[in-house]
Amino acid sequence: MSDSHYATTITNESDRCRFLVESETSQLQTDTEDECAPFFVSLQDLPADQLLHLQQVGLLPPSSKQQVNTNSAKARQLLGLDESSSSSSLSAAEEEDVVGLEETVDVSVLSLEEKDMDAEAEEEETKVDDDDSVYYYQVCLLREKHAAFVTRALFAPLPAGYVSLDSSRPWIIYWCLHSLDLLDRLPPGTKLQGVVHTLQACWTSTTVTLDTCLVQRDPFLSLHSHPNSDTTTTTDMDSIWIPDASSSSSSSSSGRDTMQLRGGGFGGGIGQMAHCAPGYAAVLALCIIAGLGLRDKGEESCDEETKEAAVMALALLKRKRLQLYVWFISLRHTMPRLTTATTTMMTEEENTMTGFRMHHDGEIDVRASYCILCMTTLLNLTTEPLTEGVVEYIAACQTHEGGFGGEPHTEAHGGYTYCAVAALKLLNDYNHVDVPSLTGWLARRQMSYEGGFSGRCNKLVDGCYSFWQGAGMAVLDLLYDKQQHHSSLGEQTTGPHPFDSGVGEENESSSSLMDEKAGSKRAGLLFDRTLLQRYILLCAQDVNGGLRDKPSKPRDFYHTCYNLSGLSIAQHVLSSHESNTGSMEKNDDNEDDKTFVYGNVETNLIGATHPCFNIRIERSTDILNVFHKKETQT
């Protein structure tokens, strides 16, 4: 029987960190392993009162009252049927949670046969293969508690200490909204409307100065920046044209002709400058809400308030699209490449690469490239003038280790690697990077003992890397896999969008080293899906709701979002996505191309997130369809 049937085990001492020389790093690593070890106990060996406690907090399934032979006192105790012991240690709030859990877990789905509980209780002392008692040891995702934790952020003001996130409010919104979407626990439509209003309040317009020749060469800018351009805001789109604000500005230090256009973006809060990170979060949050209204068919249709929110969200995206583009262009920063031009075809002047600033008068790193490409892909704003030199900059961020740093030569790091890998997928160009080296680096980031991912070599496990590293692997899986014949990742889309080829369709554009090998090979998700899910469910869950970095760290919205997103990545295989969620089968092992749920299938299966965008694939598919329709091309 494979390990997947059990909630725990696999406390393998030989997987612990080894060293001939002790150091600060090895000490920290050992401490972390010690911190996780208690969570990796064999549940079957736990005393009854501890098992009961796990049930009470919801980490183990509640007992099935109707099917248990209640003759055995020991069985009753083990399974928490004894009324007096089960209620005394629960607070009123917790009791509510437990009751809620029992209601959501539909035990009738599993065909539990009536069994002799005495015999079963005895069997538990030895290794058990039986499905029924195995069910009781399957660790649960605390769905309702996590939903309650993040929902509170959307309904009540956050305490004063959150002032440190006062420039990240769209982030908080996105972390919570996406978590709820994965958990299928989105708030009511009225609240979603409030979200749209708040994000709208975070919008800031700004005047941008661009070289006139650049504007003239650009497909979008040239179309909307001439004397006949509409300066008024139409119902659909805010204008970028500023009349009487062009040409021969003597303030340009370069002496080139410049002109001013109206740009804009979302900032971290009301009245704050536009910034790529909260901008990315705002656009994703709006796509989630807008997506809800686009699924309005049959049993998936939503109520009036939600529909209204969705319409508002979509309208906001459509209105601000062009101004966003202007602002993106203004963030480009071209610099010399770090390699001497190797051919005589290229002058040193042409030997350049282009990064983006995160905001005006702000830092340049690969996060900006990713945030911008993510937004331009979803909103169909990717153009050649925007992307020129961009792939070269991203490629320059790959280090000798195989992963990517934030800037060229900085250390390979999970967050930046994700940004690079996803951005390259959106650009559909892996020709400038060493994919096998990248693959090796990603594979080595999964920690043998803990099962979760670390962010860098010789650093510690952290639940958020479940997504950053796991999704990096998933994106590569999309890249390697060319043989899928169907994919529910993208239902038929109406228009071509660059990133989508390679996902369910034949990849026509030049993409990777794999093209040369006869018969493209399917590499699959090259990390251990069981152990990653195990880490998330056993070590990252806070019994009071919310998820965390590691057991010694407190829960927060960011870690809730990214642990859940990582869980989603590990559960679903998108390159040949089969929605076999209806079968509710326990998978015998984590076969490459199947949905695989560790622990309790009923409680643990969450929505499938898209590895490039990190919103549910239904949302990204629908948004792409809207913006990539032919009418939206201009």
Place this chain on the structure above:
Amino acid sequence: MSSFGEEEKLAVIFADVTPIEQNDGEHPVCSIDYSPVFVESMNYLRAMLKADERSERALQLTAQCLQLNPANYTVWHFRRRCLYALASSSLNHEDGKEEEAISCLDDDTLERDFQLASRLGGPNPKNYQIWYHRRALLEPILMTANTGTEGTANNTNVTDKIAKELSYVATVLQKDGKNYHAWSHRQWLVRSANTDALWEEEKEFANELLMYDPRNNSAWNQRFFAAHHGTKNPLSAADAWKEAHYAIRGAAVDPYNESPWRYLIGIVKEQTRAIDLGNEMQKAAAIELIQECETELVKLQEVFETTTTSEHSTSVPDCVNLTSAHIDLLELKGNPTSLDMAADLAHDLITRDAIRRKYWAWREEECRASSVETS
């Protein structure tokens, strides 16, 4: 003193100003229960922003606001605009000539703001805005120096500033030897200076950190950066040998440490890339390097197995890193024999490094396929 003293109430200093409240709308989502001090400070700051008043009192107000939320990049930007405006007005420059004013910030002003950044940076070592502020202030000065029009005096000034910054970064790394922002800032400083002396010093700096903790991967990465003088051009064959040997010595200290192995493979792989493009001499040097590394690796393996196998243990001590590096070297060697051997080793790792079994199965497959292709 960069912000107001306790006796100076904002209401007094800004008596002529109407504070502007944050317009959160009717039912804001994810709102924060700000402290009264924060509300008041930001209300006046919004007024300054709206009026675009880039004055001394506005400057001091930004310090106060940044104390409360050092991540507000809008306030940092406004602070810099105040600095430039005050500097240019004191030099009687026209409005709008701020680009020139940026490089005219005097040393006292710079020093004060570095101290502000250091003060705020202490409890916030991973704040992007604070690190960027240091860079934003220093960058124009470094750029002016690099255009080469300045005399030696100014260059000494620049050298001093860089040295001072480097020592600041060193103190941050003292507390956390892997602080990503600190390393990034350091790379920018050394790359901007771009002198042979500093490149050598940087290698030594990284080496010292590795003496303290051989598993400091950031230091290994910094060494790679310094050895390459911040470029992506391949090392000379001679330098590659030196670096390869450094890595092998690092691996010998503790083969369970992944960092030196990855450093080694990085160095060797870079040299093999020269094989396709370069001349026969380069090709021969690269092949020799791979062979040398493989020889050293096998030696290391023997020593390792001898010293770690105890009399009572029947199992062979296991070092996945070592085998992993061996596989990489064999693959770089690229002939059918080495590729077959690599495939066999990868096959072993499917069980020895079970968490990565799918990765090793894929590596094995790739090696076998390559072996067939090259034979």
